[in-house]
Amino acid sequence: ALLIGAVEKGASMAQQEHHEYVQQKVNPILENLVTQLLLERPEQLAPFMIKWLSQNSKTLASTASNEGVNVLNELKGELERLQEEVKDLELQVAKKTGDTEGVQLQLGLSTSDAKKAKAEDDESEEEDEGEGEAEDVSPPPAAYLSRGPRASVSAEAYGNWNKPQEFTPPVYPKSDEQKRRLASVLKESFLFASLKPNDMDVVIGAMQERVVDKDTRLIGEGDDGDCLYVVEEGQMNCYIKQPDGPDKMVKECVAGDVFGELALLYNCPRKASVVAANRCVVWELGRESFTHIVKSATIKRREQFEVFLKSVPLLQSLQDYQRNSICDALQPVIFQKGEVIIKQGDPGDVFYILEEGSAAVTKVYVPGTPPQEVMKYGPGDYFGELALLNNEPRAATVTATEGCRCYCLSRKTFTSLLGPLEDMLQRNAKQYE
Numbered sequence: 001a002l003l004i005g006a007v008e009k010g011a012s013m014a015q016q017e018h019h020e021y022v023q024q025k026v027n028p029i030l031e032n033l034v035t036q037l038l039l040e041r042p043e044q045l046a047p048f049m050i051k052w053l054s055q056n057s058k059t060l061a062s063t064a065s066n067e068g069v070n071v072l073n074e075l076k077g078e079l080e081r082l083q084e085e086v087k088d089l090e091l092q093v094a095k096k097t098g099d100t101e102g103v104q105l106q107l108g109l110s111t112s113d114a115k116k117a118k119a120e121d122d123e124s125e126e127e128d129e130g131e132g133e134a135e136d137v138s139p140p141p142a143a144y145l146s147r148g149p150r151a152s153v154s155a156e157a158y159g160n161w162n163k164p165q166e167f168t169p170p171v172y173p174k175s176d177e178q179k180r181r182l183a184s185v186l187k188e189s190f191l192f193a194s195l196k197p198n199d200m201d202v203v204i205g206a207m208q209e210r211v212v213d214k215d216t217r218l219i220g221e222g223d224d225g226d227c228l229y230v231v232e233e234g235q236m237n238c239y240i241k242q243p244d245g246p247d248k249m250v251k252e253c254v255a256g257d258v259f260g261e262l263a264l265l266y267n268c269p270r271k272a273s274v275v276a277a278n279r280c281v282v283w284e285l286g287r288e289s290f291t292h293i294v295k296s297a298t299i300k301r302r303e304q305f306e307v308f309l310k311s312v313p314l315l316q317s318l319q320d321y322q323r324n325s326i327c328d329a330l331q332p333v334i335f336q337k338g339e340v341i342i343k344q345g346d347p348g349d350v351f352y353i354l355e356e357g358s359a360a361v362t363k364v365y366v367p368g369t370p371p372q373e374v375m376k377y378g379p380g381d382y383f384g385e386l387a388l389l390n391n392e393p394r395a396a397t398v399t400a401t402e403g404c405r406c407y408c409l410s411r412k413t414f415t416s417l418l419g420p421l422e423d424m425l426q427r428n429a430k431q432y433e
Contacts, residue, residue, distance in 0.1 A: 017075055032056075041267045167292045171205040179204055182283055185232050189258050191294055191328065192230075199293050206289040212236075212280040219274040225263025226287045231255055234280030238272045240321065247273065251325055252416050262324065264290050265302070271321050302327045305407070308355055312380050326417050330407040335359075335400040341383075344371075344397045348387025351414045354379055357404030363396040371397065388414050 033052060042048035174182070182204050186192040192203060207230070212218055218229065221241055229236075231253050238259060239247035250272065253259045262271050264287050305327040309315050315323060330353075335341050341352065344364060354377050361383070362371035374396065377383060386395045388411050409417070 017078070021075075043267070167288060169202050169206045169289050169292070170286070172208050174204070174209075178209065181232060182207060182230075185230055185256050185283070189230060189256055189328075191228075191258050191261060195294070203285065203289065203293055206293075207283040207285050210282050210284050212276045212282060214276050214278050216276045217273060218276065218282075219260055219270050219272070221270050221273040223270045225260055225270050227284050228258060228260040228264055228290060229274075229282040229284055231257050231259075232281045232283060234282075235277040236274050236280055236282070237277050238274050238321075240272050240319070250319065250321055252277075254412070254416075258328065261290075261328075262321075265295060305330055308407075309353075312353060312382070314382055322417065326409070329409055329413040329417060331409075333406050333408055335404040335406065337400055337402050339400050341398045341400060341404070341406070342394050342396075344394050346394045348384060348392075348394050349411045351382065351384045351388055351409045351411075352398075352406045353382045353408075355405045355407060358401045359383075359398050359404055360401050361396050361398050376401075384408075385414070 033049060036052055037045070037048070040048065183200065186195075186200065186203065192200065195203065209232075210229075212234070218236065219225070221239070232255060234254075236253040236257075236259060237249050238251040238253065240250050242248050251259075253274070259274050260270070263269065302324070306323065309323055309326060315326065318326075333352075335357075341359060342348065342350075344362075356379060359377040360373055361375045361377065362373050364371045377398070383398055384394075387393060
């Protein structure tokens with residue numbers, strides 16, 4: 001009886017402490033994380049959760065790490081003490097009865113079975129708690145679904161409470177001239193250049209023309225986003241708020257450029273404000289049309305480019321918004337072994353970043369003499385910037401020494417997106433001398 005009472009008391013105390021730990025330490029973190037998931041509705045859950053936990057690690061560490069370690073140590077100490085008491089009681093009973101095995105049978109389980117049963121009980125308890133938390137999350141409360149401005153975002157999270165509906169794209173009347181102009185603009189845009197002809201026709205039909213006067217703020221940083229824009233005429237400037245001082249201009253959007261797509265791609269608030277530098281003509285595409293026609297292919301391509309660009313030393317100092325803009329502008333190009341990528345003396349209008357393969361750089365210092373190899377390129381290296389920086393012919397020849405896959409930027413895109421890196425590019429240019 002003494003042994004049974006001690007075991008039950010120890011189990012009850014351990015269970016109570018475990019319950020308190022889950023309620024006080026674990027649940028607050030999970031509740032905050034689930035709330036953020038409902039607000040953002042990310043397509044990729046695991047990366048979002050890892051990023052959120054990383055960004056909140058300081059707060060979580062200060063409250064959970066120190067206190068959590070203390071609680072864990074206390075639990076270990078209590079468990080060891082209870083185990084000693086159980087051993088003492090078992091010994092006392094064994095001495096009185098002379099049959100330790102009989103004592104275990106009287107309790108209804110052996111020591112190993114007791115441990116196994118406890119593990120199964122703990123596992124069952126964790127599953128019950130997990131099911132309870134899942135029931136708390138889904139379905140979302142009606143108040144959340146009817147919040148208003150974020151309705152277009154939450155509508156993309158599908159489940160039993162929100163069945164996906166068949167999509168019928170809107171069609172806004174346009175003249176043949178407007179369709180021709182819009183098709184010409186979209187072919188210059190990263191997001192739409194790879195669309196099939198039928199999909200391109202659907203996108204053109206779903207777009208609305210808007211005329212924007214100078215100094216009009218078309219998008220505000222932090223706002224909810226339900227559409228993107230493609231510039232046909234004029235210039236739209238993108239600004240990011242600074243902790244101290246005026247907003248910083250991070251991008252100039254001219255004919256063919258897209259802005260406002262981040263909010264649609266990642267279901268997040270606007271990352272920058274966009275203001276008309278002069279009178280502009282833009283085309284507006286709604287969230288639903290974008291999601292059903294363009295989004296999935298765009299996300300896949302952008303994620304692929306982002307991983308690569310973060311490995312390029314030159315681009316690591318850029319802000320995420322600037323790097324995303326480069327992702328949108330990059331165009332892949334393949335070169336075979338022995339093929340000349342750029343030739344010394346030719347005019348230069350393209351900047352290259354090498355993703356796969358290798359290339360050799362040769363230069364003729366004196367006309368009529370053989371070219372001399374001056375350096376080699378590998379994955380992550382870039383070239384072709386000198387002609388764009390100095391508006392001069394190509395200073396050297398670059399030849400693929402094996403099959404190469406490169407990404408290229410046009411002169412206009414290079415100037416607008418890599419302008420902040422001009423000093424670094426000029427310093428690195430000395431390696432060619």
